[in-house]
Amino acid sequence: xxxxxxxxxxxxxxxxxxxxxxxxxxxxxxxxxxxxxxxxxxxxxxxxxxxxxxxxxxxxxxxxxxxxxxxxxxxxxxxxxxxxxxxxxxxxxxxxxxxxxxxxxxxxxxxxxxxxxxxxxxxxxxxxxxxxxxxxxxxxxxxxxxxxxxxxxxxxxxxxxxxxxxxxxxxxxxxxxxxxxxxxxxxxxxxxxxxxxxxxxxxxxxxxxxxxxxxx
Amino acid sequence: xxxxxxxxxxxxxxxxxxxxxxxxxxxxxxxxxxxxxxxxxxxxxxxxxxxxxxxxxxxxxxxxxxxxxxxxxxxxxxxxxxxxxxxxxxxxxxxxxxxxxxxxxxxxxxxxxxxxxxxxxxxxxxxxxxxxxxxxxxxxxxxxxxxxxxxxxxxxxxxxxxxxxxxxxxxxxxxxxxxxxxxxxxxxxxxxxxxxxxxxxxxxxxxxxxxxxxxx
Numbered sequence: 037x038x039x040x041x042x043x044x045x046x047x048x049x050x051x052x053x054x055x056x057x058x059x060x061x062x063x064x065x066x067x068x069x070x071x072x073x074x075x076x077x078x079x080x081x082x083x084x085x086x087x088x089x090x091x092x093x094x095x096x097x098x099x100x101x102x103x104x105x106x107x108x109x110x111x112x113x114x115x116x117x118x119x120x121x122x123x124x125x126x127x128x129x130x131x132x133x134x135x136x137x138x139x140x141x142x143x144x145x146x147x148x149x150x151x152x153x154x155x156x157x158x159x160x161x162x163x164x165x166x167x168x169x170x171x172x173x174x175x176x177x178x179x180x181x182x183x184x185x186x187x188x189x190x191x192x193x194x195x196x197x198x199x200x201x202x203x204x205x206x207x208x209x210x211x212x213x214x215x216x217x218x219x220x221x222x223x224x225x226x227x228x229x230x231x232x233x234x235x236x237x238x239x240x241x242x243x244x245x246x247x248x249x250x251x252x
Numbered sequence: 253x254x255x256x257x258x259x260x261x262x263x264x265x266x267x268x269x270x271x272x273x274x275x276x277x278x279x280x281x282x283x284x285x286x287x288x289x290x291x292x293x294x295x296x297x298x299x300x301x302x303x304x305x306x307x308x309x310x311x312x313x314x315x316x317x318x319x320x321x322x323x324x325x326x327x328x329x330x331x332x333x334x335x336x337x338x339x340x341x342x343x344x345x346x347x348x349x350x351x352x353x354x355x356x357x358x359x360x361x362x363x364x365x366x367x368x369x370x371x372x373x374x375x376x377x378x379x380x381x382x383x384x385x386x387x388x389x390x391x392x393x394x395x396x397x398x399x400x401x402x403x404x405x406x407x408x409x410x411x412x413x414x415x416x417x418x419x420x421x422x423x424x425x426x427x428x429x430x431x432x433x434x435x436x437x438x439x440x441x442x443x444x445x446x447x448x449x450x451x452x453x454x455x456x457x458x459x460x461x462x463x464x465x466x467x468x
Contacts, residue, residue, distance in 0.1 A: 137364075147358050147448075187467040190449075218452050226449035232363075233406075233442035236434050241468055250453060251403040252462035 040097030065093025122161030152224025256313030281309025338377030368440025379414035
């Protein structure tokens with residue numbers, strides 16, 4: 037499948053590298069078409085890897101992974117434009133973390149709204165699927181590295197077919213065994229409000245290599 | 253141990269009943285000293301059970317469990333008074349759920365503050381310990397009923413000795429195997445902000461008999 041990945045940080049690289057390893061044709065998008073981190077990534081992985089602008093990544097992909105910092109999410113999508121996003125499966129991994137008052141961060145939106153909902157509201161033609169925002173980048177694409185994959189992931193979004201496409205990547209591709217479908221994109225509030233506890237657990241446990249399992 | 257329990261709802265009854273079964277001398281507090289639900293509880297359990305006002309419960313207990321609705325928490329403590337709370341171990345199980353806009357509820361305080369912190373700030377002499385707010389009443393006192401107790405609980409508070417007292421009740425009394433100490437009372441923000449995801453999982457799973465396990 038042709039897939040675009042917006043973001044050159046730990047999350048973007050982790051997702052893009054895994055997708056290439058799975059045989060997908062991946063274009064990593066950045067602000068500039070000649071971004072050095074994207075060039076380094078595209079040169080280092082063996083497989084169908086290329087780089088371009090955020091808009092190029094969107095043009096390239098049937099599915100577009102949004103892996104930028106939450107504070108940049110809407111600006112990045114604005115540079116892509118509503119036309120390119122119309123009809124596309126947009127996988128939203130962002131968290132609205134606000135570090136402006138130091139650690140631990142607060143959320144720039146929460147409680148009666150979420151970044152996932154804001155993205156869907158701003159681009160009504162996009163088929164937004166929120167997932168993978170609840171854990172560390174390494175574990176996102178390699179859940180089996182922790183407790184043989186015996187832990188949980190969540191997914192939500194208004195478009196059932198888009199969710200099914202992403203679910204296949206998560207389960208058959210990344211190896212997730214327990215992905216809980218919470219419903220529509222408004223459920224993103226719950227997923228993003230998990231972050232304040234995640235961040236505190238990171239501090240307490242001294243490592244980001246943990247996840248929650250929903251025991252039922 | 254002499255213990256007070258403020259609250260006659262599912263959480264209060266669950267906590268009070270378990271404490272009596274463990275051999276503690278428990279007074280259930282309510283707005284009125286002759287509250288019918290408290291009378292029914294005190295009559296039904298066999299052991300050291302009695303009833304009174306919220307203030308009576310505070311006078312009775314070396315440890316006081318606050319098991320009222322979040323919206324009533326500060327008013328209940330006001331009726332108890334700062335003098336009675338000074339020096340006492342106050343176990344805060346409340347969640348600032350706001351149902352005024354329907355389901356799912358929002359939080360009346362979150363992100364840069366929490367109900368746990370507000371309680372500690374309002375009663376600086378109390379030794380506030382936040383715990384047990386993250387799951388269903390039945391599982392609070394019987395973690396072994398789910399997956400043989402293989403799931404997690406959290407605790408936080410500024411007073412180390414108070415946390416140790418509560419920790420003993422949680423582990424040796426209720427049977428919790430994995431209680432994660434997150435640090436000071438400000439960590440209550442993370443614990444209370446878990447609720448929006450808990451509520452959505454309740455809706456999705458169709459039962460409140462679940463909990464999270466921190467896999468690490």
